[in-house]
Amino acid sequence: MTITLDDARALDRDDSLGRFRDEFLIGDDPVAYLDGNSLGRPPLRTLARVEDLMRREWGGRLIRGWEDGWLELPEQVGDRLAAASLGAAPGQTVVAESTSVNIFKLLHAACDLRPGRDEIVATDTDFPTDRYLVESVAAARGMTVRWLSPDLVVGVEPEDVRAALSERTAFVLLSHVDYRSGALADLPTITALAHDAGALAVWDLCHSAGAVPLALDADGVDLAVGCTYKYLNGGPGAPAFLYVAERHIGAVRQPITGWWGVADRFAMGPTYEPAPSIRVMLSGTAYVPGLVAVDASAEVVAEAGLEAIRAKSVALTSLCVELADAWLEPHGFRVASPRDPARRGSHITVRGPGARAVADAMTQARVIPDYRNPDMIRLGLSPLTTSYAELWTALDVTRRIVEER
Amino acid sequence: MTITLDDARALDRDDSLGRFRDEFLIGDDPVAYLDGNSLGRPPLRTLARVEDLMRREWGGRLIRGWEDGWLELPEQVGDRLAAASLGAAPGQTVVAESTSVNIFKLLHAACDLRPGRDEIVATDTDFPTDRYLVESVAAARGMTVRWLSPDLVVGVEPEDVRAALSERTAFVLLSHVDYRSGALADLPTITALAHDAGALAVWDLCHSAGAVPLALDADGVDLAVGCTYKYLNGGPGAPAFLYVAERHIGAVRQPITGWWGVADRFAMGPTYEPAPSIRVMLSGTAYVPGLVAVDASAEVVAEAGLEAIRAKSVALTSLCVELADAWLEPHGFRVASPRDPARRGSHITVRGPGARAVADAMTQARVIPDYRNPDMIRLGLSPLTTSYAELWTALDVTRRIVEER
Known part of the structure; x- marks a missing residue:
């Protein structure tokens, strides 16, 4: 009954x-x-914070808002989101751009971090944007994709990943939660398997962030990305997050070398000098109301x-x-x-x-x-x-x- | 006196x-x-529209908002902006992502549209993000940049561009208004010179859109990009616009092949099928409040x-x-x-x-x-x-x- x-x-x-x-x-x-x-x-607090941002900060402070704190928002909101939902220490997460742009950056970054390796392991059942981006970045970088076809209900299994890994594997890109069935991948085990093969583990957390506890630092995840408009309640199309484990910061690079990724934005120097911090993953000016929205919404998750x-x-x-x-x-x-x-x-x-x-x-x-x-x-x-x-x-x-x- | x-x-x-x-x-x-x-x-109407979007559309319609019209906003707001300030017919403009991300897309698109040509003409006095992106995209694509050094007050002169053009030039990337001195480039003449050499003209309109009349269609501009937070009053970091002349749509491609750039987003098919429209320039989910803000702000410009x-x-x-x-x-x-x-x-x-x-x-x-x-x-x-x-x-x-x- x-x-x-x-x-x-x-x-x-x-x-x-x-x-x-x-x-x-x-x-x-x-x-x-x-x-x-x-x-x-x-x-409710997200609505209030955005309204306050628009009227008091934009309307009242105008350009001074950037010096009042807007410039640091991508990293600051990233840190708060990391503490609230990613199990990640400060300095490894930014919030900016769309999930697709961030996946693009991470795919290139992962290729660069494993030079000489020419294979990517991914699933042909993943969300379209992941599949399309893996395919095009692999083609652009001369890599081959080893596509896994996991069962809808079971999801991707560590044994299948293990069988696809070799000394040729640069990295594994997987979604933590299958967008179709909700199947939850064994992130710690698969990450360890990738590392055993000398490869990186890149995780798409769109369908888990804010709903499933994450321990990116403890689990040794290398790179991760996710959206903020599902269980994190940031609003339609709210800016995505991007995580790079501390051990890769300094070496990590990405191809969209805009002025927000440099060490000193207002030096406006002759050449791109990559920031020696997670900021290197940024490209262009972030939309401030979107960052404030994600910040307020993540706060609710943190409180719960x-x-x-x-x-x-x-x-x-x-x-x-x-x-x-x-x-x-x-x-x-x-x-x-x-x-x-x-x-x-x-x-x-x-x-x-x-x-x-x-x-x-x-x-x-x-x-x-x-x-x-x-x-x-x-x-x-x-x-x-x-x-x-x-x-x-x-x-x-x-x-x-x-x-x- | x-x-x-x-x-x-x-x-x-x-x-x-x-x-x-x-x-x-x-x-x-x-x-x-x-x-x-x-x-x-x-x-004021931008503040009101964003608040209405957040409370009534997001709060009240929830996921149904996408079908109510959010999905078409990048093209719709692009068209309205094009009519208000770009001198461009519908179907050639989208609003989405940051200016830097859009410059990155246009640089790759311009390389693809002029295969076999290996030079880019740009100025070493341009806004940093333009210079940094030209430099890195040129390196990634095996291109050489011919840097012009225009006088601060005079700005880039057609004669200097003409001298740098050759049968090797793929495209010219220039800012319409110099961010330092306000010098206004002779867009129609330089665009025609680029075409005479078989090259494309790519314009950064950040410092002119909303303040200087533009006639992108009439002047034969090939590709253009610009921000919406200066004279267009879209708010701090508001999403940028991107223009592709109709004659290039169909052939144009860009490397961030996310799901928003395909013909049918919800078919979620096995491979990336580029949209046969300006939508091919999109990548990920656009932030709806930002699009609504640009829309309302552009309306004010249109009225004036x-x-x-x-x-x-x-x-x-x-x-x-x-x-x-x-x-x-x-x-x-x-x-x-x-x-x-x-x-x-x-x-x-x-x-x-x-x-x-x-x-x-x-x-x-x-x-x-x-x-x-x-x-x-x-x-x-x-x-x-x-x-x-x-x-x-x-x-x-x-x-x-x-x-x-």
């Missing part, structure tokens, strides 16, 4: 993170929002704590699997995410006949899921804002839709 | 653009703001009209030169900008002894100029917000400072 709406409400009353929902702008529409894995809800967020995420995804098994499976929709909570991130994917139409009907009923071709409905559970009752209601609505079909 | 403050106030009363000052957030501090050439003031803006710019820079000659020249500060209004953009540079200390004293007196090493005080005149009285007051304060020294 599955739980009732009253049971779900009781879980909400006992939820130690329940109060965080009040930190966000949450209206009556939608009835249930299960797409925080694509775009998180706005924290990743351990508590992960505990609620596991509880939410477990309840989601339970309800999907009970209510959707009889109508042909199967869970396509790992059943072991330790092997998954914070979204649950169900697949079934007419998934596109079901997702549309859900949206029509103001229950917002995410849809991915060819037949995947992704149910994103964002622990700071998703309530148990919201999840229950969403699955209840979905049940009615698949029953009526 | 120079004009009095009352004369300046009379000019303000007769100013047909005077009412636009009410479109901006303008407080009591600073007393005079002459750095709109670095960071424009916030239009570039011809009226240019007319006031010429009047302001002429008055600035007159006052500098009368009040600062006796104290060793000389105008280092072209004296012919047709040969300059919208800022006037004065050079003199102790310029750094003078600029600091001006800022202390809440008159904000811009300073550039080694001895340049830039006085930026932003026609939509700079009043004649403001300019008069700024020069009056500066006169007292240099007199007391």
Whole structure:
């Protein structure tokens, strides 16, 4: 027997993170929002900080804002994000540009850090931008990609990575959480395997940052990138983060050699003198309102704590699997995410006949899921804002839709 | 005899653009703001539009915002900006990423469009990010840069460009307005010269967009880039624009092959299929609040009209030169900008002894100029917000400072 709406409400009353929902702008529409894995809800303080930035700092301080602190924001917000969600000491993270631009930089940087090696290991199931960028950077640099094809539900396995590694491997590029199924890769083991082969480990953390605890320093990750608009709630298209382990700073380079990457921006010297710090990964002027938004949103995550967020995420995804098994499976929709909570991130994917139409009907009923071709409905559970009752209601609505079909 | 403050106030009363000052957030501090050439003031509607985007669209529509129109914003805002300030028909402009990232893309694109040619013509006096990027992209692509060293005040001359061009030249990269002196390059003539040599003309419009009328289509410009936070008033670090002439779309490529540059983003197909449109120049997810800000700010420029803006710019820079000659020249500060209004953009540079200390004293007196090493005080005149009285007051304060020294 599955739980009732009253049971779900009781879980909400006992939820130690329940109060965080009040930190966000949450209206009556939608009835249930299960797409925080694509775009998180706005924290109230993020709205206030951006408005203050626009009116008081931009409007009032004008150009003086740069000297008041804007210039250091990429590194400062990076450090705060690193402390809040990446398990990384200061000086290794910046927030700027888009995820795609940052992946491009890291791919070139990784090639440079392993000269003489001509292979890259990646998965042909990764998010498109990762695949497209690996392919073009490999071509530009004369590298060969060894493509792995992991199982949708299982995700990439250490044994498969090990089999692809050799003395020719420059680096491995992998997503920590599979954007389709939510399968969670074994980051520490795969990173160690890459190192055993003399290769680097480059991680895309888009679908884990802010939902899954990370220990980039302790796990020895070399390079990492991720977006800030999913579980970090930075807003639509908010600037991405980029991490370079301290041991590589000094040697690391990237090809977009803009003036923000030099040691002294206002010396405006004759040649590009790379900054001897993480700033070397920057290129152009960062959009200040975006950085302030990420800063404020990361603060909310820091206050909640990743351990508590992960505990609620596991509880939410477990309840989601339970309800999907009970209510959707009889109508042909199967869970396509790992059943072991330790092997998954914070979204649950169900697949079934007419998934596109079901997702549309859900949206029509103001229950917002995410849809991915060819037949995947992704149910994103964002622990700071998703309530148990919201999840229950969403699955209840979905049940009615698949029953009526 | 120079004009009095009352004369300046009379000019303000007769100013047909005077009412636009009410479109901006303008407080009591600073007393005079002459750095709109670095960071424009916030239009009130830009503040309102960003706040509405954050609260109503992000907060209320959540992920549905992408389908409501966010996905098309880079091209849409590009088109609006093109109509307002670039003299470019729709379909050739996008707004996204930073100026530096866009210069990087255009440099590679220009190399690809002129295969077999191995020289680039650029100036060693250009803004640092342009120089650094030309240098590194040239090295990566096996190209040689022919550096011109134009005179500070005169700026780059067509004859010098002509002398550097040959059948080996792939393209010319030049800034339309010199960031130091405000010297305005002869864009139509130089573009035609480049074409005569079979080369492309790539223009950096950072210091002219929004202040100097542009006719990119009519002048046959091939590729162009520029920022939106100076005379376009998009806010600190607001996303940049990038223009590709229609005749190159279809053939043009760029190396940051992220998912936003493909024909169908949500097909998420196995390989990168470049969009057959200006969208091919995009890479990653654009920051929506930044695009909305540029859109609203460009609207203000469109309403005023570039011809009226240019007319006031010429009047302001002429008055600035007159006052500098009368009040600062006796104290060793000389105008280092072209004296012919047709040969300059919208800022006037004065050079003199102790310029750094003078600029600091001006800022202390809440008159904000811009300073550039080694001895340049830039006085930026932003026609939509700079009043004649403001300019008069700024020069009056500066006169007292240099007199007391």
